[in-house]
């Protein structure tokens with residue numbers, strides 16, 4: 011093995027594995043004291059109709075300091091955007107502004123119950139209404155629901171609207187077409203909505219193969235789902251022909267808006283002929299990813315489809331009051347209450363912080379930064395689609411694999427030693443040994459350069475010291491994991507060691 | 510505000526490196542006819558001072574339940590959140606990370622989720638819990654889809670005494686034809702056992718909530734028997750705080766247990782984000798939706814955590830996946846884990862007991878004054894339904910003017926429940942507040 015790199019991800023103290031919180035403290039340890047009872051005690055089993063708990067319950071027994079130490083240790087083993095460069099393609103890991111965090115914690119937002127009468131929640135409803143307006147403007151699609159909890163939920167919501175609209179016109183359809191570059195949630199949403207998925211191959215240029223699309227489209231097609239810019243980072247220049255072909259068979263054109271960051275203020279899915287779009291607020295609109303969520307996946311649609319949107323949406327009455335409103339032919343609810351309101355507050359704060367010009371600048375810088383990185387990396391790795399990219403681009407590690415037996419996985423793991431979070435790897439599946447790199451607009455040039463230097467150094471290292479890559483990472487809190495064992499004998503919860 | 514660190518000079522250098530002179534050259538693939546040239550019609554950005562006062566003004570136009578005396582519940586509860594919870598949530602290593610696909614630098618998220626899964630298993634009595642769903646309603650729907658998959662049947666028998674939002678959500682999803690719900694009527698304030706017996710034939714699952722929408726505890730022992738005799742799966746929705754003191758659904762043969770987990774350390778936040786918890790029996794784990802964290806070792810033999818059994822999931826199985834869920838509610842699951850650690854076994858039991866005692870106290874006192882009458886007499890936890898003889902909305906408006914949120918008007922959620930008010934009493938309510946409330950009710 012060659013030299014170990016000095017710094018660890020995020021510069022965090024290199025802390026190793028930690029015992030489970032269930033192993034800490036003693037039976038007597040407590041953190042929050044239970045409330046004093048100021049009303050008559052009840053006999054539990056009587057009150058509960060004879061089903062008081064008989065099974066033992068074993069939650070942690072810890073003090074507040076032990077909790078903070080435990081989670082500080084866990085946090086130190088974690089890598090977030092604040093730890094370092096996080097170019098995870100398709101995920102838009104931009105900086106999460108702190109003012110957003112403060113806004114959503116204002117008691118007038120965080121302490122509101124969703125079933126309070128509308129006159130007591132005018133501020134919350136107004137915020138939702140203003141966000142609907144902003145997303146309508148940004149997307150070019152005037153009907154907006156803020157209900158979906160994530161992108162996948164938005165996809166499904168839109169498909170349900172398509173189904174309802176086709177059914178209403180007496181023409182229920184059976185299938186949905188997607189390109190082979192589609193994110194896995196697209197076909198999974200198709201199945202949940204009761205349609206069959208038809209996957210079409212992309213052209214050699216990574217774009218929609220128009221002939222294949224036309225061949226797949228027929229009057230049984232409910233929709234075509236396209237991520238545009240797509241998942242190899244390209245804006246499909248045939249977009250107008252695509253949406254026209256979809257409409258020609260009476261199908262709907264759906265835009266997976268995971269990549270909206272590239273086109274904010276530059277063009278709008280509604281103008282391109284899309285009928286519906288989801289936006290991931292946790293990507294484009296800077297709301298934090300939370301270690302996997304929560305996000306929000308608002309859906310924007312044409313006026314025709316707006317009457318099918320899930321209930322409720324927020325409407326403004328002539329007298330200036332905001333009310334929850336059920337669209338006339340609503341598909342119904344897709345979840346409880348009003349959506350992930352806390353996430354909506356953050357996104358709204360972001361929109362107002364940046365304004366229209368600021369949002370446009372976001373797209374411009376995100377795209378420029380991606381093209382800059384692409385230029386810096388395109389000789390050290392293979393660039394399957396050599397043209398102007400949008401906010402992200404895909405490299406192939408195929409050459410390293412062929413020549414040195416080093417896989418993209420090894421490259422990704424070695425990046426960890428350099429203090430960077432790896433790009434998205436092995437997606438999209440049409441690119442061999444894919445590395446999908448999305449820098450976002452919030453990274454300084456020095457970070458882009460340091461990352462490029464590291465990836466280039468790793469490509470050289472693949473030739474000289476392939477074993478160092480095979481065994482990477484070397485400096486992280488834990489090393490490569492035995493994933494096969496995890497799946498073979500799943501241990502999915504903590505249990506007390508047998509005495 | 511502006512969150513872009515690149516300077517003008519650097520921008521010029523970057524343009525040169527890319528071989529262009531103007532940033533718009535990067536957008537040439539966008540057909541000219543759809544390029545937006547006039548910019549977005551969105552007001553100019555604000556500085557932090559202006560922005561903060563704008564947001565504060567909006568927030569101030571809400572009357573926050575947490576600053577009133579609230580008896581509202583119905584799936585969103587005003588429980589106390591220990592300070593420590595938000596302090597952990599604010600660690601940026603947690604909230605600015607994404608899905609732990611790189612386990613070597615994600616042990617924090619992974620271990621926290623593993624510990625959360627353990628807590629949910631403890632509460633529900635089930636073998637496995639996933640890393641979270643969006644909310645209780647979608648967790649409930651996912652349980653129906655899972656049952657249909659496992660049993661290769663579409664019919665799902667569902668209690669009518671579930672939250673009307675959940676019912677509406679289930680009906681929306683059912684329009685796709687993958688599941689066909691059949692709703693069983695209530696027998697007073699609980700699900701009709703006879704109704705279940707009649708409907709269960711050929712069903713993939715029977716789904717009930719206990720406590721149900723009236724706060725009542727269903728006869729899970731008996732329902733479980735009926736369900737299993739018919740060869741269906743038994744799906745139970747539960748309240749995680751009550752589970753500290755209530756026999757867990759697993760003891761009655763539940764195959765899947767779901768619920769809304771907002772009570773465990775998430776703010777009410779106008780109803781989201783909370784989280785859906787989802788637990789099941791080991792034999793069903795490969796049909797489960799959502800992410801799972803498992804424990805394994807690294808190549809040095811250290812114990813470590815990793816996402817596992819992913820071949821169920823959309824990024825691998827695509828149209829054959831067990832669900833379309835990708836982003837989940839991991840941060841709320843983290844909060845739930847911290848919450849459970851902060852209160853501990855005795856603490857959560859004490860909180861549940863306090864809620865129950867206070868709810869029973871309120872109900873007894875309300876029955877002493879005019880206006881409210883019992884909706885039923887089935888045992889309940891810390892939420893109960895009452896009939897009001899008068900206009901519920903007017904009553905609530907009057908009491909609001911005196912600083913009280915007088916329960917949830919069930920009639921506004923479902924016309925079938927017209928005139929029924931649902932009261933929830935958490936550990937935050939004091940005897941003084943309850944007594945004052947009853948006095949106000951008496952004076953109506």
Ligand SMILES: Cc1ncc(COP(=O)(O)O)c(C=O)c1O
Pocket residue numbers: 100101160161162163193195196237241266268269290305307834835836
């Ligand atoms: C292209 C694309 N589509 C859809 C999704 C799903 O979004 P979410 O995770 O918010 O459900 C993602 C998320 O990674 C994505 O990258």
